[in-house]
C-alpha cells in the first residue's frame with residue numbers, strides 16, 4: 234500500500250469511506266486533504282453504522298493517526314460534535330491531528346452559502362450549504378482565517394473584524410440579512426480553539442515523515458473527479474480539488490511520495506445537486522437504482538440522481554488523477570436488471586466523443602452511445618469472492634476495466650465490510 238490516494242472517480246458518493254476504512258485497518262496514517270463537512274462517509278461494521286463527515290474514517294482504528302490536512306476547510310463546531318459522537322460510541326478521537334494551515338468555516342460562510350443559493354434561484358448549484366464555497370473563496374482572496382490564527386488572538390480579531398466589515402455589508406445590503414457580531418463569534422471560536430488545541434499539528438511534516446519511514450498512509454478523498462473545481466462540470470462542482478493533485482497540495486507532499494491512486498467508482502453512477510449528467514435515467518430503472526442502492530445523501534438526505542455507468546467520464550477520471558487501479562462498488566444494485574448498459578462515448582450531432590468533451594455544452598446536448606450487457610438477475614449480495622460471481626457479472630467487471638484502461642482490483646456487493654473483495658487476475 235505504502236502511500237495510496239483514494240479518489241472518487243465519479244460525482245462523489247462512490248463509497249470512498251468504505252474503501253478508505255478497509256485500507257485503514259493496515260494503515261498508520263489516514264489523511265483527509267480537501268473539502269470539509271460537505272462530505273459524508275457511511276461506514277458499516279457489523280450492526281454499527283458510522284456516519285462521518287470531517288474526521289477521517291481511519292479514526293475507528295487505534296493503530297491509525299487520523300489527520301485533517303491543510304487543503305480542508307474545518308467547521309470547528311461540527312468537528313467537535315463529531316468527536317463527541319465518536320467518544321459516545323466508544324471510539325477515542327484524541328489522536329486526531331489538524332493542520333494549522335487548514336481554513337476555518339465561519340458562521341458568515343454558512344450564511345452566505347445559503348443566501349447565495351437562494352439568490353441564484355434556478356441557477357443554483359445545489360450546494361450542501363455548509364459554507365464550503367465561501368470559505369474557499371476567502372482562502373483564495375486571502376481573507377481567510379486559518380486554524381493557527383485562532384491561537385493568535387490579536388491576528389484573529391484583526392482578521393475577523395476585517396472580514397466582518399465586508400461580509401456584514403454584503404449580508405445586510407445585498408441579501409437583506411442581519412449582520413454578525415464580532416464579539417459573539419470571537420468568544421465562540423476561541424472556545425472551540427481551546428478545545429482543539431491539542432490536535433493542531435504540522436500535518437505535512439507528520440505525513441511526510443510517515444512516508445519516509447515506510448509507513449502506510451492513506452489519503453482519503455472526498456467528493457469526486459467530476460466535482461473538481463478545475464476538472465469537474467464547472468460551475469456545478471465543489472470549491473476544491475478532489476483529484477489526486479489536490480492530495481499533494483492539500484497535505485504538503487510531493488508526487489514522488491505517492492505509490493498508488495485508487496479510484497472508486499460505483500457500478501452505475503449518481504450525482505446530487507445540479508449540473509449536466511449524460512447517462513441520467515429519469516425512468517423506472519433510475520428510480521430502482523435510487524431505491525435499491527439507497528441513493529440518498531449522507532449529509533443532506535437529498536435523493537441522488539442515478540444513471541448507467543459512464544465509461545467516458547471514468548476514463549477521464551483515470552487520466553486526470555493518474556488512477557492506477559479501480560474499486561467497483563455496489564455491483565449488487567445492478568442485479569435487478571435484465572440488461573445493463575455502459576456509455577462508451579457521447580454523440581452530439583454528427584460528432585462522436587470517445588473522450589470527455591472539452592466544451593461543456595456537449596455534456597448537455599449529447600446522447601450517450603451505449604453498449605448493452607446481459608444482466609445476471611440473481612442476488613449476489615452474499616457472494617464473497619470474484620470467482621463466485623455469475624459469469625455475466627464477472628464479464629461486466631472485466632469490461633469496465635477494459636474501458637477504463639486500468640485494473641479493477643476490488644469489487645463490492647453490499648454495505649458490510651466483508652462484502653468487498655479483491656479481484657483475482
Ligand code: IMP
Pocket residue numbers: 244245246271272273358359360361362363364365366455456460469470471472505506507
Ligand atoms: P458544496 O461542496 O457544498 O459547495 O456543493 C457543491 C456541489 O458538490 C453540490 O452539487 C453538492 O451536492 C456536491 N457535493 C459536495 N460534497 C459532496 C459529496 O460528498 N458527495 C456528493 N456530492 C457532493
